[in-house]
Amino acid sequence: MNTIIERTISFVKETLEGAEAGHDWFHIERVYKNAQHLNETEKGDELIVALAALLHDIADPKFNDGDEEIGPRIAGDFLNSLGLEPGLISHVQEIIKNLSYKASLGEINFQSRELDIVQDADRLDAIGAIGIARAFTYGGYKNRVLYDPEISPNLHMSKEEYKNSSTPTLNHFYEKLLKLKDLMKTESGRKIAIQRHDFMLLYLDHFYQEWQGKI
Numbered sequence: 001m002n003t004i005i006e007r008t009i010s011f012v013k014e015t016l017e018g019a020e021a022g023h024d025w026f027h028i029e030r031v032y033k034n035a036q037h038l039n040e041t042e043k044g045d046e047l048i049v050a051l052a053a054l055l056h057d058i059a060d061p062k063f064n065d066g067d068e069e070i071g072p073r074i075a076g077d078f079l080n081s082l083g084l085e086p087g088l089i090s091h092v093q094e095i096i097k098n099l100s101y102k103a104s105l106g107e108i109n110f111q112s113r114e115l116d117i118v119q120d121a122d123r124l125d126a127i128g129a130i131g132i133a134r135a136f137t138y139g140g141y142k143n144r145v146l147y148d149p150e151i152s153p154n155l156h157m158s159k160e161e162y163k164n165s166s167t168p169t170l171n172h173f174y175e176k177l178l179k180l181k182d183l184m185k186t187e188s189g190r191k192i193a194i195q196r197h198d199f200m201l202l203y204l205d206h207f208y209q210e211w212q213g214k215i
Helices: 002-015 025-042 046-055 070-081 086-098 113-124 128-141 159-164 169-175 177-183 187-211
Strands: none
Touching: 002 025, 002 046, 002 070, 025 046, 025 113, 025 187, 046 070, 046 086, 046 113, 070 086, 086 113, 113 187, 128 169, 128 187, 169 177, 169 187, 177 187
16 A cells, blocks of 8 residues: 555646646645544545545646646546456546536545545635635736625536635635635544634635724
């Protein structure tokens, strides 16, 4: 197992070299560590959790013209090259297909304990201090304004609306980030999410006060 993980880490590092800073190897590493931590309590299949965490953003659709099949395909080809069993490979691919917040806005036809663990691990990296940093990093990458008081958040977006959204970065807090606490699937993930959620609320309070010149 250690050899499989080491080869997967090398593959991911090489593939994501030069990736956008919020979806680079360091993001993968944090999600991998989060997943390992959650799995100590949640007791999913250790290898599936590790591989899905490491490969979950190997080809994020938003950086690949919206192609939602490329990530699972690349992951599957790599895992096949390691000679792993088809059932394990299929399970990892299904996790990758169904992991994202965007996927949850559509029809989900797959469930597993391992999906819950890796999904929570990924969502934990989208909230709190690092989540805030990632939101503004991606907003800058897409040249989005920080905040526009005239543009209200869309709290009930469809999957297509979410995919095509280009609203100010601060709207993303309301359209996704602040929703994640209540969408966590694991008990251990929920406990961590509460702390990170509260930090984001404190940040937003300071943001608005500074925007208005009050502090």
